[in-house]
Amino acid sequence: MSVRSGPRSDLNASPKTSHEPRLTSAGAGAGGVALAARLAKAGLRVTVVEKNEFTGGRCSLIHHEGHRFDQGPSLFLLPQIFREAFADLDTTMPDAGVDLLRCETNYSVWFHDGETFKLSSDLASMRREIERWEGPEGYERWVSWLAEGHRHYEISVKEVLRKNFMNVWNMARPSFLIKILDMHPFESIWARAGRYFYTERLRRVFTFATMYMGMSPFDAPATYSLLQYTEFAEGIWYPKGGFHQVVAALQRIGESLGVQYRLKTPVSRVIASPDGKRATGVLLEGGEELSADVVVLNADLVYSYRNLLPRTPKIEARAKSLQTKEASCSSISFYWSMNRKVDELSTHNIFLAEQYRESFDSIFADHSLPVQYSSLSLQQSHHFTRQHASLFDVSHMVQHIFKGKDAAAFLERVTPSSWKDQAPMQGKLTALLWPQTGGIVDDSVTTRIGEDEFYVVTNGACFEKDCKYLDEQLGQFGGDVQWTRLDGSGLVALQGPQSAEVLAEALASPINLDEFYFGSSVWAELKLADGGWAGSGGSGFTGPAR
Ligand SMILES: Cc1cc2nc3c(=O)[nH]c(=O)nc-3n(C[C@H](O)[C@H](O)[C@H](O)COP(=O)(O)OP(=O)(O)OC[C@H]3O[C@@H](n4cnc5c(N)ncnc54)[C@H](O)[C@@H]3O)c2cc1C
Structure with a gap:
């Protein structure tokens, strides 16, 4: 379900009447909050239902022990679009309480050898930085790169960002088709950068930003050079108090226009008219129904198709097809507070x-x-x-569970070790042996994790051989043993002399790691086993791979 906000002139406030259309928006992310304010201004009676107890979604704040972290965004991109959103609401960001601070250096890009490149919006310092690597002609080539980024930006904003693509025919607009080649969508940004920059270093500096889109610069279209153009042309800004200040300002404006926010109110599904063609409201998880003339979903598209939209054949088909699409890459975020200012670092640092x-x-x-x-x-x-310590993804290792009253006897049949008297949560390095010759099929780390339950890790490279072997041995054994392979589980190993220190910080409940020797396991929030695959002085964790 989508709502098209009309042209800006449509957004004139109209007096509220009992006949005004009712709009329910599921989700109070930045998108949902901005849309709610704009449509309230256009005369709709808007209710926003949000599953979290706070607004902002991915653009919210985390408060922890007196520290405040931006959960998601740290770069205020495309500021003109924000300015317009506030202008549509008859205000400006400063008047609405958003105090933007400009970052002096856009980014410090750090190379592997400690050299840096400082990206800024200052022409003189950019000239110095570029000439340092590319020589005197490099500056002119960069200016041409910037001009191309500007073209990509202008066309993309006009022809893509500000247009709806409801079906494939919308792509066939003549104004779009004429300009499409100027956006270089069929050439990777990496290849394109190669035409402007002769050094590998500057190609890196001007292409890494496609990561923001969850894309590798070797695959991302050259169109995305628009990102660095806008960063150069507009600078990088930081809303004082955190990025959520922008959302909070839009929320305040919306509330002054009558928008009602209902937090901690998850939507379980959209209610449709009997012919399934029109949304008539939403069903909340608590069982309450909210009827509406228009429903907007601010939640993720794939999730909405799978979970929230009515199950008509058309929606089912679309949900299935979305499921098969390759998702862009997500990220792992660490939120660190510092007890001092690190002078070497800028506000934004990229380590390549x-x-x-x-x-x-x-x-x-x-x-x-x-x-x-x-x-x-x-x-x-x-x-x-x-x-120090490093974390390794060793999910290629194969994890097995053997369970049942004869599990110990089975393991004694296939390994040279004794298992019946093995202490709980203790394991050892052992091997799977060929029955006739006693030769080694594979080595393994095996741990007793329950009275009749063993956790066995074997090598990824021996996957087929080991599985065939275990299958045959179990068939011949015939006792009470159930074998499960944890194919959906990941395994990571923390290794190095400081791993205990790092781990102690990461554990939810304390464990005496001084008494945690090779072969010991303990259930914490993750399973933790000092096993051979991490090498000496390391730890392994297992958990769902996703
Ligand atoms: C780590 C990270 C860094 C980022 N950095 C930047 C950056 O530097 N610059 C930038 O411009 N962008 C950045 N982004 C992207 C930006 O944060 C998002 O694009 C933006 O916040 C998305 O807003 P949204 O409203 O579309 O979605 P969301 O923020 O996902 O909002 C969706 C809302 O819907 C709610 N919801 C979902 N399901 C239901 C339900 N069933 N019932 C009720 N409510 C529901 C959710 O709780 C959420 O509040 C970053 C994102 C991340 C994660």
Whole structure:
């Protein structure tokens, strides 16, 4: 279900009457809050129902022990669009209480060897930075790159951002088709940057930003150079008090126009007219029905199709097809508070790996954690782990559970170890053996995790051989043993002399790690086992892979 807000002239406030259309918006993210205020101004009676107890969605704040963190955004992009949203509501950001601070340096980009490139909106300092790497002609080439980014920006805002694409024919608009090639959508930004920058370093500096779109610069269309154009042309800003200030201001304006916010109110589904063609309201999780003339869903598209929209054949088909689409990459966020100012760092810092392409390929093509930590060479990464601690994704290892009153007897049949007297939550390095020859099929770490339950980890490279072997052995054994492979589970290993220290911080309830020796396991919020795959002095965790 979608609502098209009309042209800006439609947004003149109209007096509220009992006949005014009622709109229910599910979700008070930045999008839902802005839309609610605009449509209230256009004369609709708006109720926003939000499942969280706060507004802002991904643009909300986290408060922890006196520290405040922006949960999501840290770059105020496309400020003109925000200015227009406030102008539509007859105000400006400063008048609505949003105090924007300009960041002097847009970003410091850190290379693996400690060198930096400072991106800013200051022409003189950009000239110095570019000439340092590309020589005197480099500056002119950068200006041409910027001009192209400007074109990408202008066309994209006019022809894409401000237009609805309701079906494939909307793409066939002549004004769009004429300009499409000027946006370079069929060339990767990496290839395009190669035409303007001769050094690998500057190609990196001007392409990494496609990560914001969850895309590798080797796949993302060159159109996205618009991002760095807008950052240069508009600068990077920070709303004082955190990004949620923008949402809070829009919420206040909306409330003054009559928008009602109902927090902690999840929608369980949209109610449709009997022919399934029109939304007539929403059903809340508590069982209450809210009727409405217009329903807007601010929640994620794929989730909305799967969970919220009525189950008509057309919607079912669309939900299925969305499910098969490749999702863009998500991110892992760490929120750290500092007890001092780190003078070397700017407000925004990007650390690039020496193996630039490989680091993107490992995320976007192999779907694995990069083996190299940004800003450290391979050798430095190795030494870092040996001196500090590093986290490794070892989900390629195969995890098994053997359960049943004969599980210990079965393991005694296939390994040379004794299991019947094994203490609970203790394990050992052992091996699966061929019955006739006693030769090794594979080594494994096996732990007793319950009276009749064992957790076994074998090597990923031996997956087929091990599974065939275990299948045959179980068939011949015939006792009471159930074998489950944890194929959907991930496994990560924390390794290095500081791993206990790091882990102690991460555990929800304290565990005496001084008494946590090789072979010990403990149930914490994650399962934790000091096993061979992490190497000496390391820990492994298992949990759902997603
Ligand atoms: C780590 C991170 C960094 C980012 N950095 C930037 C940045 O620097 N610059 C930038 O411009 N953007 C950035 N973004 C993107 C930006 O945060 C999002 O695009 C934007 O906040 C999305 O707003 P939204 O309203 O579309 O969706 P959301 O914020 O997801 O809002 C959806 C709302 O719907 C609610 N909801 C969902 N289901 C239901 C239901 N059944 N019933 C009721 N309510 C429901 C949710 O609780 C949520 O409040 C970042 C995002 C992340 C995660």
